[in-house]
Amino acid sequence: MNGFPLDADERLIARLRQVTAAQVQQVAAKYFGDDQLTGGQIDEAFYEELETALLMADTGVKATQALLDEVRRRVKESGATRPVQAKNILADSLTRLLKPLERPLVIGEHQPTVIMVAGVNGAGKTTSIGKLTKHLADAGETVLLAAADTFRAAAREQLAIWADRNTVEIVSQAGGDPAAVSFDAVSAGRARGKDVVLVDTAGRLPTQLHLMEELRKIKRVVQKADASAPHEVLLVIDGNTGQNALAQVKAFDEALGLTGLIVTKLDGTAKGGVLAAIAQEKPIPVYFIGVGEKLEDLETFSAREFALALLG
Numbered sequence: 174m175n176g177f178p179l180d181a182d183e184r185l186i187a188r189l190r191q192v193t194a195a196q197v198q199q200v201a202a203k204y205f206g207d208d209q210l211t212g213g214q215i216d217e218a219f220y221e222e223l224e225t226a227l228l229m230a231d232t233g234v235k236a237t238q239a240l241l242d243e244v245r246r247r248v249k250e251s252g253a254t255r256p257v258q259a260k261n262i263l264a265d266s267l268t269r270l271l272k273p274l275e276r277p278l279v280i281g282e283h284q285p286t287v288i289m290v291a292g293v294n295g296a297g298k299t300t301s302i303g304k305l306t307k308h309l310a311d312a313g314e315t316v317l318l319a320a321a322d323t324f325r326a327a328a329r330e331q332l333a334i335w336a337d338r339n340t341v342e343i344v345s346q347a348g349g350d351p352a353a354v355s356f357d358a359v360s361a362g363r364a365r366g367k368d369v370v371l372v373d374t375a376g377r378l379p380t381q382l383h384l385m386e387e388l389r390k391i392k393r394v395v396q397k398a399d400a401s402a403p404h405e406v407l408l409v410i411d412g413n414t415g416q417n418a419l420a421q422v423k424a425f426d427e428a429l430g431l432t433g434l435i436v437t438k439l440d441g442t443a444k445g446g447v448l449a450a451i452a453q454e455k456p457i458p459v460y461f462i463g464v465g466e467k468l469e470d471l472e473t474f475s476a477r478e479f480a481l482a483l484l485g
């Protein structure tokens with residue numbers, strides 16, 4: 174958790190989050206599994222279990238409620254009687270809810286396209302920048318990296334390794350001012366005719382007000398180097414952080430005006446339902462999802478695929 178006070182809904186979810194992914198699957202299998210297709214029925218107990226499964230997958234109280242209301246309405250309208258039909262209806266409803274998040278990152282309207290990347294400590298910013306660099310380089314874009322995490326030597330080194338692997342240039346400065354590094358990088362990107370400048374910033378919590386102010390300063394100074402920049406302000410969130418990810422989206426959006434998200438660590442045990450909560454309460458496009466630690470483990474977000482994967 175990242176130091177946010179929890180309200181009652183979040184406490185409920187925090188408790189439910191202790192439930193393992195295996196248990197979520199058990200509930201899903203019980204109601205949706207093939208052996209239940211003939212026996213199960215859509216009754217109040219079914220809706221209750223469905224609600225629990227959605228909450229356990231980090232969908233959040235509001236999005237869960239909205240989804241269940243829609244499923245109930247559409248089950249009634251369609252005259253569906255079997256759980257498998259309700260599951261299909263839920264998959265459709267979830268896809269529709271997530272659809273506004275499905276938007277591509279557009280490069281080429283500016284030269285360079287300046288992309289600022291922020292997030293809490295360890296969310297996967299530097300790794301995602303490495304993956305994004307590869308993705309862009311594969312599409313023929315020239316990329317310049319700005320190591321604006323000037324605090325952590327390891328972060329600069331990590332970014333330099335990614336730069337090396339992608340054979341792209343990097344602007345870096347030990348112990349310097351992150352805003353100054355960003356300014357230099359954007360100026361260099363313009364001078365060298367790069368297609369994209371990616372600015373990696375140090376991890377910070379929204380509760381660290383001076384560090385949030387520092388982010389605003391980086392944005393202002395980038396604007397001095399290029400009045401139209403930054404063209405994208407991305408937040409990297411860890412798909413495992415549940416409802417706290419929604420709080421992060423709200424706080425960083427307020428500070429910076431976010432244009433997109435990268436949701437990491439959706440491989441392994443991540444439940445990812447928080448995207449439904451984000452779609453419900455703060456619909457900011459999910460440009461990419463991270464599905465592993467390797468360079469190629471970055472995918473564009475598909476609402477339909479995501480909904481189907483979440484429902485198992």
Ligand SMILES: Nc1nc2c(ncn2[C@@H]2O[C@H](COP(=O)(O)OP(=O)(O)OP(=O)(O)O)[C@@H](O)[C@H]2O)c(=O)[nH]1
Pocket residue numbers: 292293294295296297298299300301322328375376377437438439440441462463464465466470
């Ligand atoms: N499994 C998995 N691991 C990931 C993914 N993305 C990042 N990681 C791992 O998460 C850890 C943190 O990633 P970093 O890229 O260093 O995170 P950061 O946000 O730059 O960290 P700070 O600079 O300390 O704030 C590393 O061990 C990464 O390998 C992902 O999509 N899947």
